[in-house]
Amino acid sequence: MSRYLVTITPPTPNGDLHLGHISGPFLAADVFKKAKILQGNEVLLISYSDDHQSYMARKAREQDRNVLELASENAALIEKSMQAMHIDCDFFMRSGNNGFFAASVQRFFDAAVQRGLICEAEVSVPYDDELGTIGYEAYARGQCSDCGYPTDLSQCENCACTPDPSLTKDIHSPVTKRPLPSRPMRRLALDIDKIMPVLVEHYAQRPPERLLADFIVEHADRKGQKWCFDRNGDAGIPVLYQGNTVVVSTWFAGIAGYHAALCEYAYRVGDMNLVQEFWAGDTRHLVHFLGYDCSYSHAIAYPGLLWADTGKVGRVSHFTNAFLKLDGLDFSTSRNYAVWVRDIVQEHDPDVIRLYLALFSPEESPENFDQTHFGEWARNSSGLFARIAAALLYQPDPEAAFSGNAAMVSAWRAATGDQGFSMKRCAVLQMELLRGIERALDLGLDVSAVVFVAAVLGYPLHPRLSIQLLQRFQLSLEDAIDMLQRHSGAAVVSGAELEVA
Ligand SMILES: [Zn+2]
Structure with missing residues (x-):
């Protein structure tokens, strides 16, 4: 545990x-x-x-x-x-x-001070004379010094680097749209060179996953990184430092x-x-x-x-x-271009929304939420959920049910591991189970065992449907947790069988 x-x-x-x-x-x-x-x-x-x-x-x-x-x-x-x-x-x-x-x-600021991780850096910072604002973040935008993508000056929304203001092009105020001059400022920073050896050791033991893998490799090689974190003159949290108040981001x-x-x-x-x-x-x-x-x-x-x-x-x-x-464009709260949770749950079962979002999760690369496609998919899936919920079910022997679906249980364990966790993979596996149940229902077969397995393994994705199905078997979630621990051991098969598309 x-x-x-x-x-x-x-x-x-x-x-x-x-x-x-x-x-x-x-x-x-x-x-x-x-x-x-x-x-x-x-x-x-x-x-x-x-x-x-x-x-x-x-x-x-x-x-x-x-x-x-x-x-x-x-x-x-x-x-x-x-x-x-x-x-x-x-x-x-x-x-x-x-x-x-x-x-x-x-506490964390003091810890960084005591370890000698805090340093000072002389950097240029955009300043808006007219508004009296400093362009650390919300008051300045430009083209990222690393990738050229439009971003604020705190962290690039595209490449996740911390843009260097002296190399950032087209710095302007997002409020007035006018170009902003910069002025030199002495700022507090984390001295990343002093952290990097610890990080290198840490990531050697726990390799970063997904998009983070390249990011860490790239940043591990950069010397002289200083992460400026004070925000004097802007929003932030005051801390005491050498008898003075400093605002940190x-x-x-x-x-x-x-x-x-x-x-x-x-x-x-x-x-x-x-x-x-x-x-x-x-x-x-x-x-x-x-x-x-x-x-x-x-x-x-x-x-x-x-x-x-x-x-x-x-x-x-x-x-x-x-x-x-969303239909090919970026979601935007400020422009009200979004599908709001409060609206969509009025029309669709949250379980169906969860499963769809998991299937099309942008884990590795951007994905698009196509409202027409979702509408059709949601109608079909709601129908399938209702059909499964209404099926004739008998309480199966859990050990037989899990071992009868051993490859699926193994693949699920791999997809929910500490390393390699993937909500998307869980959803792909779950859809295989659900489609398999649909085909068995079409053929008039007894689906009890596979519905039981789908109810247990699908709980993270469609919790309400799972609880409802478990109740049909007169089981609680605690029973399911216990059964999965006790009876699915035999279902864990070798790595070669984990390759489920
Ligand atoms: Zn960038």
């Missing part, structure tokens, strides 16, 4: 959740959580509302609103949308004006945010031992789900800060995603 602390990158509370969010870290983290619970582990899924984003400060300023009020309204919508999609987030922290968060940020604070969310959750449920067990214990496993654009903070800075805090990185995994498009 392991203890997994699973994290979803904190959403910016500038609006509700749309399908672009769900298809990225939100659904994948929940599928991972449910799969690990089925395998008999303890899992906590946490996230938080990213109230200290520069973009939030800009939006509040534009709307003449209080930033915390605006964040709080949207955080409530985000939580409701997660619930509507059956994403079981154990705790969604509100980071604004939060003592747990402030304490954790100071929300990106620097991310690992502290996850730690704080765990601390506040433990406090609220009255069991502070959870912090030790899920953060510092030997069996803990920290698993980050993130959009690829958040790679620098999560895969380079945070392992370094973990090491600064405790002297070891420990078990940490990252699962990145590329992005979903």
